[in-house]
Amino acid sequence: MAEFNVNLRGVGSVSVIDVKGYLDAHTAPELENIFNKLLDERQFKVVVNFNELKYISSAGLGVFMAYVETMRENKGDIKFSNMKENVYNIFDLLGFPILYEFYKEEKEAVHKFGDQG
Amino acid sequence: MRNQLKNIARSRGLENAILVSILLFLFNLIFPLHDTNILAIINELLVFLSVFLLYHYVHQFLNSKVDSPLTLVLNAGILAALIFFMVSIANSILGSPDSSKGIGFFNSLFSVLLIFVFIGSIVYIFSTFRELFFLRQKKDLSTFYNTMLVFFALSFFSNILILFDSSFDYPKDAFYVVTIVLICLNSTRVSWIAFLTKKQKYYLLIIAIILSALFGMNIATFTDNGIMRQIVYTFSPGLHTFMSLVMIYGTINFGIIFFTTLFHLPTAEAFDRKAEEVSSLMDLTNLITQVFDFKELAETITTITTRVCNSDSAWLVLKSAKNIELSSVHNIGYVDADKITNNLLGSGENDYDSIEIIQYDSIISNTNEGGQIFKSIAIAPLKVQKKINGYLFAARQRDNNFDQDEKKAVQAFADYAAVALENAKLIEESIEKERLEKELDVARDIQRKILPSTVPTSNRLEISALFVPAFEVGGDYYDFFELSNDLLGFVVADVSGKGISSAFIMAEVKGIFESLSKIITNPKELLIKANDTLKRSLDKRNFVTAIYGIINKKNGLLNFARAGHTPILICSGEKIESIQPPGIGLGLDYNTGFASSLKEMEIQLKNNDIIICYSDGITEAKNHKEEDFGYDRLDTIVLNNREKSLDLISNAVMKELSVFSKNHSQHDDITLVLFKWNQNN
Numbered sequence: 001m002a003e004f005n006v007n008l009r010g011v012g013s014v015s016v017i018d019v020k021g022y023l024d025a026h027t028a029p030e031l032e033n034i035f036n037k038l039l040d041e042r043q044f045k046v047v048v049n050f051n052e053l054k055y056i057s058s059a060g061l062g063v064f065m066a067y068v069e070t071m072r073e074n075k076g077d078i079k080f081s082n083m084k085e086n087v088y089n090i091f092d093l094l095g096f097p098i099l100y101e102f103y104k105e106e107k108e109a110v111h112k113f114g115d116q117g
Numbered sequence: 118m119r120n121q122l123k124n125i126a127r128s129r130g131l132e133n134a135i136l137v138s139i140l141l142f143l144f145n146l147i148f149p150l151h152d153t154n155i156l157a158i159i160n161e162l163l164v165f166l167s168v169f170l171l172y173h174y175v176h177q178f179l180n181s182k183v184d185s186p187l188t189l190v191l192n193a194g195i196l197a198a199l200i201f202f203m204v205s206i207a208n209s210i211l212g213s214p215d216s217s218k219g220i221g222f223f224n225s226l227f228s229v230l231l232i233f234v235f236i237g238s239i240v241y242i243f244s245t246f247r248e249l250f251f252l253r254q255k256k257d258l259s260t261f262y263n264t265m266l267v268f269f270a271l272s273f274f275s276n277i278l279i280l281f282d283s284s285f286d287y288p289k290d291a292f293y294v295v296t297i298v299l300i301c302l303n304s305t306r307v308s309w310i311a312f313l314t315k316k317q318k319y320y321l322l323i324i325a326i327i328l329s330a331l332f333g334m335n336i337a338t339f340t341d342n343g344i345m346r347q348i349v350y351t352f353s354p355g356l357h358t359f360m361s362l363v364m365i366y367g368t369i370n371f372g373i374i375f376f377t378t379l380f381h382l383p384t385a386e387a388f389d390r391k392a393e394e395v396s397s398l399m400d401l402t403n404l405i406t407q408v409f410d411f412k413e414l415a416e417t418i419t420t421i422t423t424r425v426c427n428s429d430s431a432w433l434v435l436k437s438a439k440n441i442e443l444s445s446v447h448n449i450g451y452v453d454a455d456k457i458t459n460n461l462l463g464s465g466e467n468d469y470d471s472i473e474i475i476q477y478d479s480i481i482s483n484t485n486e487g488g489q490i491f492k493s494i495a496i497a498p499l500k501v502q503k504k505i506n507g508y509l510f511a512a513r514q515r516d517n518n519f520d521q522d523e524k525k526a527v528q529a530f531a532d533y534a535a536v537a538l539e540n541a542k543l544i545e546e547s548i549e550k551e552r553l554e555k556e557l558d559v560a561r562d563i564q565r566k567i568l569p570s571t572v573p574t575s576n577r578l579e580i581s582a583l584f585v586p587a588f589e590v591g592g593d594y595y596d597f598f599e600l601s602n603d604l605l606g607f608v609v610a611d612v613s614g615k616g617i618s619s620a621f622i623m624a625e626v627k628g629i630f631e632s633l634s635k636i637i638t639n640p641k642e643l644l645i646k647a648n649d650t651l652k653r654s655l656d657k658r659n660f661v662t663a664i665y666g667i668i669n670k671k672n673g674l675l676n677f678a679r680a681g682h683t684p685i686l687i688c689s690g691e692k693i694e695s696i697q698p699p700g701i702g703l704g705l706d707y708n709t710g711f712a713s714s715l716k717e718m719e720i721q722l723k724n725n726d727i728i729i730c731y732s733d734g735i736t737e738a739k740n741h742k743e744e745d746f747g748y749d750r751l752d753t754i755v756l757n758n759r760e761k762s763l764d765l766i767s768n769a770v771m772k773e774l775s776v777f778s779k780n781h782s783q784h785d786d787i788t789l790v791l792f793k794w795n796q797n798n
Contacts, residue, residue, distance in 0.1 A: 025614070025615060054743070055743075058613035058614065058660070059613065059614060059658075061613070061660070062613060062614070062657075062658030062659060062660070063658060065657055065658050065660065065705060066657045066658040069657070086745070093662075093681060093682075093683065093684075093697075094660070094662065094681040094701060094702045094705065095680075095681050095699070095700060095701025095702060095705060095714060096701070096705070098699075098701050098706075098710055098714045099701065099705060099706050099710055
């Protein structure tokens with residue numbers, strides 16, 4: 001159990017993080033490492049692709065909360081895309097859709113950054 | 118017990134030897150001249166007995182000294198020298214033998230005393246040979262030795278035959294020759310030499326050649342017709358034979374020891390190293406079980422490696438998933454060791470699965486940048502169960518390569534380091550585990566004290582609360598507040614995270630709700646205020662979901678707001694409804710987002726309506742297929758059991774839940790708080 005994979009790729013000026021498997025307290029540090037790397041490289045426009053994520057725990061949610069402020073202060077953001085329904089429900093219950101942008105497709109999310117310039 | 122017996126035997130041996138010696142002494146005082154055969158035979162027997170008993174005693178005495186063969190050799194040498202000097206001095210003082218000289222009382226006393234010194238020395242020397250013979254022998258060679266002893270005795274007594282007929286001397290000569298042959302054979306047993314250190318071998322080489330010569334000269338003085346020979350021979354021909362045999366034994370034995378040592382010298386160093394390697398490994402084995410700090414052990418390992426493997430420097434690196442870390446160095450700077458390590462391992466293409474020798478020139482073209490220039494480096498992996506945890510390096514500045522034995526030694530030390538490393542890791546893990554368990558105990562204790570021990574009771578409102586903590590302490594919290602006679606406030610919350618940190622937040626959340634509930638009677642306002650308060654203490658990545666509600670016990674009006682928590686279920690008649698007013702979790706947003714999203718709800722309860730508040734520990738419980746327990750199952754259980762008491766409903770939920778998630782540990786706290794409105798009471 002508890003398998004988790006994270007992959008970082010660039011689409012134009014936007015960084016896309018693919019998350020895969022189970023994101024919980026044990027695997028969250030891997031995702032944090034990626035975010036720290038992005039901060040070091042001053043990449044503030046981030047799309048997280050949830051296509052292959054099966055489960056997210058509160059510790060997993062905490063990772064986004066920890067970094068979103070810095071991203072926004074630097075004219076960037078963290079946007080979510082390709083979320084499965086069960087995962088979306090967890091975000092929804094907590095009220096994330098009020099604070100974060102969710103997109104069906106990664107493309108839309110990336111474009112959204114483009115629109116903002 | 119056994120030692121006592123031995124001691125007794127030894128003391129008796131001494132007594133016997135002394136007794137016989139005294140007898141011999143008195144006998145010789147009374148009969149200074151053995152002019153009849155009977156006297157001569159008695160004398161010979163007494164001499165033999167005293168030699169035998171003395172030998173028996175000295176042999177037991179020397180047995181305790183076999184650990185230091187050089188001391189034995191040296192003692193024998195000193196006695197041989199003593200004999201030599203006595204003989205020489207006696208020869209020069211007493212002049213040439215004069216058989217016509219009468220043997221007076223004084224003369225005979227002097228000669229008898231002299232003889233006793235001789236007997237003592239010769240017996241001691243002879244015993245020394247015995248000890249040297251049996252030293253480090255693996256096989257039982259006592260037959261060879263005892264045969265020789267028998268021939269010594271035969272040679273001794275064959276002298277008596279000559280007394281009867283002077284032409285009857287061939288048995289004596291025959292025994293004499295056979296004894297010498299046996300001496301030659303037995304003298305080749307000198308395997309103990311191999312176990313001496315190089316220094317000891319040099320020492321022995323010198324002593325052996327001197328002693329061989331000394332014994333040779335003693336033979337000469339005893340066979341040539343000097344005064345001493347005369348004295349000894351007159352005293353006892355057997356003793357004279359025995360003494361010359363021992364002298365021959367000494368000459369041959371030390372001669373052989375000399376040559377053997379000489380031939381052993383070239384291999385002395387290799388032998389020394391091997392011995393050191395073995396003793397080092399033994400030391401290491403002890404260390405491994407005692408030292409918990411790997412760093413300390415690593416220092417020892419590099420030091421020993423340098424010493425045993427004839428290298429100038431040694432260092433040890435640890436390899437983790439990401440990087441290579443220098444653990445300890447010996448005779449080399451950290452910077453240099455790091456540079457060389459990176460050069461050899463940096464590319465990552467060669468993982469040195471087994472020990473390898475690198476000719477340094479072939480790796481780095483420019484070596485004149487650092488202080489030390491190494492010509493040859495041995496790299497041994499630290500392997501445990503096919504996994505490489507690090508490397509041990511041994512480096513030489515000289516040109517000569519590491520040979521097979523040295524390679525094996527480096528690998529042996531690397532293996533030990535690997536085991537020690539694994540040990541240290543396991544110990545660290547078990548300490549960490551213990552610490553974690555203690556921490557969880559504290560967290561559980563905090564949680565137990567925070568949660569209410571009883572639920573409030575009232576006529577119209579039945580209340581039941583069920584709480585099952587998860588092993589790691591999930592952070593669930595619920596509470597009830599008697600606001601007035603009619604109003605009952607309640608909170609069901611879930612702090613994100615686990616363990617001690619969430620337990621502390623939980624304690625804070627309790628304080629916030631307890632104090633705010635007394636001031637603010639509006640659920641929405643209360644949650645907004647709670648969010649503002651939490652801002653000061655909550656970490657960025659932590660949040661709290663909560664439902665705060667107020668039930669009017671007079672009219673059954675429920676007023677509540679939800680901050681990101683799982684929705685409330687209301688079971689009314691045959692219908693069950695999930696009520697999820699908008700609202701984000703506490704701590705997610707400290708701006709206007711929280712307040713603007715939060716909606717309050719008011720519900721008029723009907724008779725027998727059941728309010729169900731729960732934590733996500735129920736809906737997110739997993740089965741073996743990693744499926745969620747979900748909302749539908751919960752709805753169905755409540756509906757099916759709605760006629761029963763609240764406690765029974767709780768039990769039914771818990772029962773289904775444990776059946777569903779059997780073989781699967783409980784990940785999160787489970788909280789289930791139920792209210793039932795009995796309007797008619």
